[in-house]
Amino acid sequence: MEKVLISQNKHWEKAYENLYNRGIFHKLVANLQTKHIQVLQGVRRSGKSTLFKLLINSISKSVDPHEILYVNLDDPFFIKYSNDAASFYEIIQVAKKLTNKEIKYLFLDEVQAIDGWERYVKSVYDSGEFIKIFITGSNSSLLSGELATLLSGRYLSTQVYPLSFKEILEINKIDSTMKLHKELPKVLNIVDNMMKYGSFVEVYELDEEFKRELLATYYETILLKDCVANNAIRDVKSFKELSFYGLTNLTSLYSYASLAKATHIHDKSAKEYISYLEESYLFIELKLFSYSLKEQQNNKKKLYLTDNGFMNLGFNFSSNYGKLLENLVFSELQKLGYDLYFYNKDMECDFIAKKNDKTLAIQVCYELNEQNRKREINGLVKLPFEVDEKIIITYNQSETIEDIKIERFWEYFFI
Numbered sequence: 579m580e581k582v583l584i585s586q587n588k589h590w591e592k593a594y595e596n597l598y599n600r601g602i603f604h605k606l607v608a609n610l611q612t613k614h615i616q617v618l619q620g621v622r623r624s625g626k627s628t629l630f631k632l633l634i635n636s637i638s639k640s641v642d643p644h645e646i647l648y649v650n651l652d653d654p655f656f657i658k659y660s661n662d663a664a665s666f667y668e669i670i671q672v673a674k675k676l677t678n679k680e681i682k683y684l685f686l687d688e689v690q691a692i693d694g695w696e697r698y699v700k701s702v703y704d705s706g707e708f709i710k711i712f713i714t715g716s717n718s719s720l721l722s723g724e725l726a727t728l729l730s731g732r733y734l735s736t737q738v739y740p741l742s743f744k745e746i747l748e749i750n751k752i753d754s755t756m757k758l759h760k761e762l763p764k765v766l767n768i769v770d771n772m773m774k775y776g777s778f779v780e781v782y783e784l785d786e787e788f789k790r791e792l793l794a795t796y797y798e799t800i801l802l803k804d805c806v807a808n809n810a811i812r813d814v815k816s817f818k819e820l821s822f823y824g825l826t827n828l829t830s831l832y833s834y835a836s837l838a839k840a841t842h843i844h845d846k847s848a849k850e851y852i853s854y855l856e857e858s859y860l861f862i863e864l865k866l867f868s869y870s871l872k873e874q875q876n877n878k879k880k881l882y883l884t885d886n887g888f889m890n891l892g893f894n895f896s897s898n899y900g901k902l903l904e905n906l907v908f909s910e911l912q913k914l915g916y917d918l919y920f921y922n923k924d925m926e927c928d929f930i931a932k933k934n935d936k937t938l939a940i941q942v943c944y945e946l947n948e949q950n951r952k953r954e955i956n957g958l959v960k961l962p963f964e965v966d967e968k969i970i971i972t973y974n975q976s977e978t979i980e981d982i983k984i985e986r987f988w989e990y991f992f993i
Contacts, residue, residue, distance in 0.1 A: 587646075587647065589631075589646060590643055590644055590677065598745070600625060600629055600632070601744065603632055606632075607636055615699060615703055615710075615729065615733040616711070616712045616713070617713050617715070617720070617734065618736055618738050619721070619736070619737055619738065619859075620859055622858075624738045624740050624859075625740065626687070626716075626738045627650070630648060630687060633712065634646055642679060644679040645679050647685065649669055651687060651688050651692055652688035663694035663697055663698045666695070667698075684711045686714070688715065690808070696728050699713065699729065700728045703729075716858065717804050717857050718858075721735060739884065739912065740776060741779060742910060742991075743772060743988070744993060746782065747765070747768065755992070758988070766988065768988075769906075772906055773886055773902040773906050774886070774887075774890065774902065775789045775886070776886040776889075776890075776909075777885065778885060778887060789890075790890050793890055797888055800860050801860075805854045805860075808857075813843070816842070816847070819841045823840055824852075824861055824881045826892040827881070828889065828892075828905060829881075831878040832879060832881070833879070834846075834848045834849045837852070860883070861881050862881070862884060862908075862918075863880070864880045864881075865877070866879070866921065867921045882905055883905055886906050889901075889905060899973070900943070903944045903971075903987065907928075907971050907987065918931055921939075925956055925960045925961075927961060928957070937966050938966060938967045938969060939958050940970075941954045941957050941958060941970045943970055945972060946975055946984065954970055955979060958970070968983070969985055971987055971990055972985070973986070973987055
């Protein structure tokens with residue numbers, strides 16, 4: 579264990595380098611003032627560990643780095659401890675022995691790898707053994723069921739996503755409206771790459787020839803570790819087939835019955851499998867916008883991906899710019915904290931986005947032309963309810979038609 583902890587805690591020797599700043603970092607720094615457990619949730623490889631390293635660098639400015647312990651529980655070494663939450667006590671004692679210091683800040687990465695971890699975290703939180711505890715998880719069930727009861731009122735949860743469009747612009751030093759327009763070819767190239775390969779940090783940094791291979795590895799790991807293993811799925815073949823069916827039929831209306839029929843499984847299994855995919859943050863299921871919860875539940879739904887890169891693993895998406903842009907708009911709206919729905923009664927509106935008592939109606943159209951202009955505009959004009967703004971987001975077109983704003987993607991999300 580000593581070698582593992584030394585290898586994982588490089589900050590004991592020097593600060594972490596070459597890290598991208600993240601938009602939510604300042605919020606996390608502000609949260610350091612509270613005792614509450616800081617929880618970071620999100621899809622695997624979205625940057626949770628990087629945020630830990632940024633926080634460790636920040637804390638190390640006023641605290642001896644040896645008093646900060648980081649443990650990545652996804653390391654194969656800890657598999658033998660997966661059913662023994664008492665192993666946390668051993669980990670802490672070994673760290674104290676190595677550093678000859680008391681541990682004041684505890685970072686537990688992929689904490690769900692140890693069964694019963696929540697009881698340990700509650701115990702040391704209540705005893706005040708650490709100044710602050712930080713945990714990450716790659717499954718939304720981390721904060722449900724027994725954990726929610728045990729740690730109720732004791733944690734602050736923050737969602738972590740792959741890099742946003744704005745963050746990638748900042749990495750490229752495009753940080754003003756003037757630079758945005760001056761370097762438009764570069765900006766459009768960034769949009770193209772996000773549409774096709776998404777924005778996982780490691781994928782963003784790779785040469786194009788390796789991007790799809792890495793995304794395939796991410797996809798397989800999420801399916802097997804965060805879905806199959808976590809939920810003890812027995813029929814792995816059918817589960818993978820449903821996931822791939824979802825991957826190749828994004829943005830299309832479906833019912834659990836239609837999914838079941840297409841993949842030759844039971845309706846109940848289809849519903850369960852979708853919930854597992856959602857819990858892993860791979861897919862997000864959008865419901866019909868309605869003030870009736872029953873109507874939402876009983877109507878058909880749509881699937882979107884948390885990151886566009888996974889679309890690369892399906893069929894015929896590379897040239898389907900409309901769906902690529904629609905999913906990218908979805909992921910950017912999600913990163914901005916909107917609650918998202920769609921509307922599909924007599925006419926269709928891609929997204930009804932709600933945030934802070936403000937409601938937006940958003941259509942996504944790669945290129946407005948004579949063939950689709952009327953349909954896209956009617957999707958907003960004929961809405962049977964009031965919204966605060968009506969927007970059509972395009973790849974690179976801008977105009978205003980009465981109360982409808984037509985916005986370029988790269989301008990709209992430069993916020």
